[in-house]
Amino acid sequence: xxxxxxxxxxxxxxxxxxxxxxxxxxxxxxxxxxxxxxxxxxxxxxxxxxxxxxxxxxxxxxxxxxxxxxxxxxxxxxxxxxxxxxxxxxxxxxxxxxxxxxxxxxxxxxxxxxxxxxxxxxxxxxxxxxxxxxxxxxxxxxxxxxxxxxxxxxxxxxxxxxxxxxxxxxxxxxxxxxxxxxxxxxxxxxxxxxxxxxxxxxxxxxxxxxxxxxxxxxxxxxxxxxxxxxxxxxxxxxxxxxxxxxxxxxxxxxxxxxxxxxxxxxxxxxxxxxxxxxxxxxxxxxxxxxxxxxxxxxxxxxxxxxxxxxxxxxxxxxxxxxxxxxxxxxxxxxxxxxxxxxxxxxxxxxxxxxxxxxxxxxxxxxxxxxxxxxxxxxxxxxxxxxxxxxxxxxxxxxxxxxxxxxxxxxxxxxxxxxxxxxxxxxxxxxxxxxxxxxxxxxxxxxxxxxxxxxxxxxxxxxxxxxxxxxxxxxxxxxxxxxxxxxxxxxxxxxxxxxxxxxxxxxxxxxxxxxxxxxxxxxxxxxxxxxxxxxxx
Amino acid sequence: xxxxxxxxxxxxxxxxxxxxxxxxxxxxxxxxxxxxxxxxxxxxxxxxxxxxxxxxxxxxxxxxxxxxxxxxxxxxxxxxxxxxxxxxxxxxxxxxxxxxxxxxxxxxxxxxxxxxxxxxxxxxxxxxxxxxxxxxxxxxxxxxxxxxxxxxxxxxxxxxxxxxxxxxxxxxxxxxxxxxxxxxxxxxxxxxxxxxxxxxxxxxxxxxxxxxxxxxxxxxxxxxxxxxxx
Numbered sequence: 001x002x003x004x005x006x007x008x009x010x011x012x013x014x015x016x017x018x019x020x021x022x023x024x025x026x027x028x029x030x031x032x033x034x035x036x037x038x039x040x041x042x043x044x045x046x047x048x049x050x051x052x053x054x055x056x057x058x059x060x061x062x063x064x065x066x067x068x069x070x071x072x073x074x075x076x077x078x079x080x081x082x083x084x085x086x087x088x089x090x091x092x093x094x095x096x097x098x099x100x101x102x103x104x105x106x107x108x109x110x111x112x113x114x115x116x117x118x119x120x121x122x123x124x125x126x127x128x129x130x131x132x133x134x135x136x137x138x139x140x141x142x143x144x145x146x147x148x149x150x151x152x153x154x155x156x157x158x159x160x161x162x163x164x165x166x167x168x169x170x171x172x173x174x175x176x177x178x179x180x181x182x183x184x185x186x187x188x189x190x191x192x193x194x195x196x197x198x199x200x201x202x203x204x205x206x207x208x209x210x211x212x213x214x215x216x217x218x219x220x221x222x223x224x225x226x227x228x229x230x231x232x233x234x235x236x237x238x239x240x241x242x243x244x245x246x247x248x249x250x251x252x253x254x255x256x257x258x259x260x261x262x263x264x265x266x267x268x269x270x271x272x273x274x275x276x277x278x279x280x281x282x283x284x285x286x287x288x289x290x291x292x293x294x295x296x297x298x299x300x301x302x303x304x305x306x307x308x309x310x311x312x313x314x315x316x317x318x319x320x321x322x323x324x325x326x327x328x329x330x331x332x333x334x335x336x337x338x339x340x341x342x343x344x345x346x347x348x349x350x351x352x353x354x355x356x357x358x359x360x361x362x363x364x365x366x367x368x369x370x371x372x373x374x375x376x377x378x379x380x381x382x383x384x385x386x387x388x389x390x391x392x393x394x395x396x397x398x399x400x401x402x403x404x405x406x407x408x409x410x411x412x413x414x415x416x417x418x419x420x421x422x423x424x425x426x427x428x429x430x431x432x433x434x435x436x437x438x439x440x441x442x443x444x445x446x447x448x449x450x451x452x453x454x455x456x457x458x459x460x461x462x463x464x465x466x467x468x469x470x471x472x473x474x475x476x477x478x479x480x481x482x483x484x485x486x487x488x489x490x491x492x493x494x495x496x497x498x499x500x501x502x503x504x505x506x507x508x509x510x511x512x513x514x515x516x517x518x519x520x521x522x523x524x525x526x527x528x529x530x531x532x533x534x535x536x
Numbered sequence: 537x538x539x540x541x542x543x544x545x546x547x548x549x550x551x552x553x554x555x556x557x558x559x560x561x562x563x564x565x566x567x568x569x570x571x572x573x574x575x576x577x578x579x580x581x582x583x584x585x586x587x588x589x590x591x592x593x594x595x596x597x598x599x600x601x602x603x604x605x606x607x608x609x610x611x612x613x614x615x616x617x618x619x620x621x622x623x624x625x626x627x628x629x630x631x632x633x634x635x636x637x638x639x640x641x642x643x644x645x646x647x648x649x650x651x652x653x654x655x656x657x658x659x660x661x662x663x664x665x666x667x668x669x670x671x672x673x674x675x676x677x678x679x680x681x682x683x684x685x686x687x688x689x690x691x692x693x694x695x696x697x698x699x700x701x702x703x704x705x706x707x708x709x710x711x712x713x714x715x716x717x718x719x720x721x722x723x724x725x726x727x728x729x730x731x732x733x734x735x736x737x738x739x740x741x742x743x744x745x746x747x748x749x750x751x752x753x754x755x756x757x758x759x760x761x762x763x764x765x766x
Contacts, residue, residue: 342559349562423564480559497560506556 022079022094024115026252026291029070029089030108037064046166046265054303054403062087062298070108077102083198083256087298092252115252139375142338143228143368146218150363150391151432155230158436162220162231162393164400166193167268168261168304169386170254171215172242173208175372180213182221182228182370186236194264195238198253208240210372211382215272217369218386219393228368230390237264242273251275254324255295262302267396267404269304270389271296272382274311274322274348282320286353290323293330300329305396305404307389309381310334310359311348321348321358331392331408332358333385334426335365342480342497343424347381350423355491360412360426363387391430398435410435420524422484422495445528455534457483457508459500459525482524483508485515493519580619584629586611586737588759590637596751606638606655609757617670625670633662633687637753642696651698651708658694658718658753662687666726681728685739689720717746724755733763 039048039058051058066084071091075081078093078100085092092115095103104112155161174195177183186192195204220236221228239260241253254271261269275292287293296306308330311322325332325348335347344365350358367383368375388411395414396407412418414434415427447458459481484495493515500506510521512534521532590607594600613631620626639656668683693713700706724741739757746752 340559351564422562424560424562492564494563495560496558496562499557499559501556508556 022096023100024082024252025078025093025095025100025103026113026115027074027091027093027103028110028112029067029091030110032061032064032067032089034069035064035067039063043263044265046267047262050265050267050303053401056301056303062089066091067108070106073106074103074109083201083252085252085255085259085295087259087295088255139368139377140226142364142366142377143226143375145338146364146367146387147227147230149429149431150230150387152227152230154432154436155391155394158398160394160397160432162234162390163397165231165234165268165393165396166237166264166266167219167231167234167270167389167393168237168239168257168264168266169212169216169219170239170241170257170261170269170271170273171212172273173210173240174204174212174216174238175206175208175210177210177213177216177238178206180217180221180370182217182223183213185222185232186220191234192236192238195240196257196260197240198257198260199240199243199250204238204240208243211272212238212240214369214371214378215270215382215386218367218383219270219390221370223375228370229386231393234390234393237261237266251290251292251295254292258295258299258304258306262299262304266304268389268392269296269299269306270308270386271306271324272309272380272385274309274313274325274381276311276313276318276322280323282318283353285320285323285326287327287330287356288354290326293324293327296324296327296330300327300404303404305392305407306330307385307392308332309385310350312346312380312382313348314344314346319349321350321352326352326358328356329405329408331388331411332360332426333381333388334359334362334424335381335384336362336425336429338364338366344379346379347384347424350426351491357421357426357490358423360408361388361415361428361430362425363429388430391432394432395435416527417482417524420482420484420522420529422482422492424495425482445525446523446530448532453512455510455512455521455532457510457521457523457532459506459508459523459528479526481506481508483510484522485510486520486522487516488518488520581614581616582733582763583614584611584631584735584761584763586735586759586761588737588739588757590635590754590757592754592756594752594754600751600753601640602753603638603640604754607754608636609759610634611759611761613664615666615763617668623672625672627668627670627681629666629668631664631666633660633664635660635662635757639694642698651700654697654699654707656694656696659692660687660689660718661691662689662722664688668726668728677732679728679730681726681730681735683726684723685726686721686723689718689722692718692720694718717748719743719745719747728761735761735763737761 037059048058063086065086066089074091074093078095080094082092082094100112103109178187197204197207200207217228219229220231220234222232239257241257242250258269275290280290284290287297299306306329308325310325310332313319313322321332324330335344336342337344347365352358363384364387365381365384366377366379367387368377369383371378392407392411395410396402402410411430412427414430416431417425417428421427445459447460449456479500481498484492486492498508518533518535521534523530588609590602590604594602611631611633613629615627615629617625617627637658639658642653642656664685664687666683666685668681671680692715693711694715696710698708722741722743724739726737726739728735728737737759741755744752
């Protein structure tokens with residue numbers, strides 16, 4: 001046979017494989033009839049405590065198991081079971097087209113969704129710079145600055161290091177985390193409560209990448225007395241849910257990992273993963289459409305604070321935040337540049353597709369962490385998110401009675417820009433000082449001149465309102481002026497960051513005719529905030 | 537030329553004169569551009585490969601007669617469509633279209649030839665474009681395409697292998713590159729039935745294959761193509 005024909009036949013078989021091979025399906029059940037559930041047998045005492053604290057029914061129907069008879073019935077017609085979810089009352093099964101047609105006819109099946117197979121990178125890491133020892137001045141300074149940004153001194157003075165808090169890290173793998181020198185203090189005190197690999201369906205055995213290990217360092221890493229993350233005394237659950245390049249969707253794994261975290265008493269979930277193209281479009285980022293965002297929202301409703309990276313799509317066509325960062329209950333973290341103190345170009349922009357504020361807060365998008373062979377600086381919102389997750393654990397330790405939503409609100413309010421916000425920085429970088437000491441605001445900093453066409457704003461730096469600058473990496477808090485134009489419901493039309501070159505010529509001129517009246521101008525300058533209403 | 541040296545100083549002066557710099561200016565209304573395509577966007581374009589067979593009767597037998605089982609075509613290309621509405625799209629494609637006719641007779645052999653024909657292949661390496669109307673059925677997964685195509689044969693050739701009638705083992709291989717008798721410019725009609733990413737196609741060549749030659753090779757070509765997702 002001609003060689004070309006042989007090649008074609010092989011290729012045809014490969015395509016045919018796609019048609020006849022097993023697809024992954026989500027089979028949703030109509031009910032949970034005849035199932036029994038005892039929360040005290042199923043849930044970790046910490047999970048029960050969290051539910052009581054958040055006023056969640058201990059016998060909520062979503063916690064009941066999936067009906068075993070239903071499961072057995074569909075297993076007769078499917079090829080294998082990938083997993084189940086109590087929360088969504090769904091089984092994930094591999095089956096071919098013919099078999100799924102039979103399953104669809106069962107009266108207890110509510111609906112079936114096929115899981116699209118796509119190769120897609122989901123981790124929110126862009127580049128890594130040189131790895132080096134911690135003695136390297138750049139890495140050392142960066143490591144110091146990434147925690148100082150949150151005001152680590154106040155946290156340390158208050159003995160806050162996430163003690164008693166359980167953080168679940170959902171990631172692509174934690175390769176060699178046991179030999180990671182920044183995590184030895186946690187390993188020695190058995191601070192890793194459990195691990196699970198949802199790809200292999202077994203205890204985690206050093207599979208996958210080391211991305212999760214680097215993320216772990218940004219939550220709780222410590223080398224000597226230098227903290228790389230803030231929650232050094234927290235306990236951890238490690239869940240691997242991803243392959244580096246996604247083949248069959250791992251959103252199901254994310255859901256199962258969140259359930260596992262809930263069951264094991266997690267207070268906080270950190271997810272440095274983002275689901276975007278091929279499967280979804282930016283308009284799906286409304287917190288209600290993507291499977292993983294629905295899962296994250298349920299986790300939030302169970303009282304867990306889900307901290308998610310905003311995504312690294314700022315320079316791509318996508319531009320917007322990624323799932324599950326779009327879910328309402330999720331604390332979404334964008335990235336700022338350590339060098340300039342403002343939005344990092346790669347960090348995804350908000351708002352959510354239904355116009356909610358996203359990301360809510362920011363942290364450094366370049367972090368000093370452990371990168372398998374040594375210390376290095378990694379870029380990406382993957383590392384902003386764990387920095388904030390570590391901070392959240394400290395605040396939760398300080399205020400254990402706070403619900404996850406109250407905790408999220410408190411963190412947002414502690415943002416260095418709060419009450420100002422925009423869709424690149426959210427409320428800014430959370431700062432412990434703003435939680436423990438009331439934030440000073442003084443609107444007299446701004447002098448306003450207005451005529452029928454324009455409004456001129458002069459920020460005046462008075463001697464009395466010169467503030468103590470927050471330390472930034474090798475720099476001081478930049479003297480940027482932030483302002484946005486928004487409507488009465490808070491939706492921003494336009495936002496800006498301005499740097500004044502000359503202190504005596506600080507002026508912002510806004511053309512009033514450009515925006516539909518009434519609108520608000522929100523201005524933030526050196527810790528001072530003012531809102532101006534422009535009426536008809 | 538000395539004035540040029542002043543340019544950097546002028547630039548510095550101008551930048552110093554600016555009292556403020558907008559580091560970020562984002563217009564959210566313009567920033568939020570609605571996607572033009574939905575989640576089925578991948579259906580709007582794809583690369584494809586295909587294999588086909590030759591069918592139909594030859595004209596002026598026997599010189600144009602072919603061995604059907606050994607004659608085939610190969611396609612590799614890219615198609616794109618623009619969806620007009622739920623039921624209809626227009627689209628086009630460009631492709632590399634390889635066609636090999638396994639001839640029963642050596643077109644160049646005379647009656648006195650001492651060689652026995654082992655094979656004679658007419659090979660065309662076409663670059664082609666096509667336009668089609670696409671009619672949608674069953675939620676964008678089943679289509680019928682009707683359209684036309686044009687191909688240009690970049691490198692036509694006839695490869696012939698013969699063996700000596702007397703000895704039985706003396707071979708002769710002849711390659712006629714770009715023979716003038718072959719029409720390099722061809723066009724025809726195409727119909728295609730698509731199920732998701734697999735298509736069955738049929739092509740009918742309207743143009744004549746040969747110039748100044750009484751006869752033509754079979755005009756039909758049918759086969760399957762498979763899309764690669766973008």
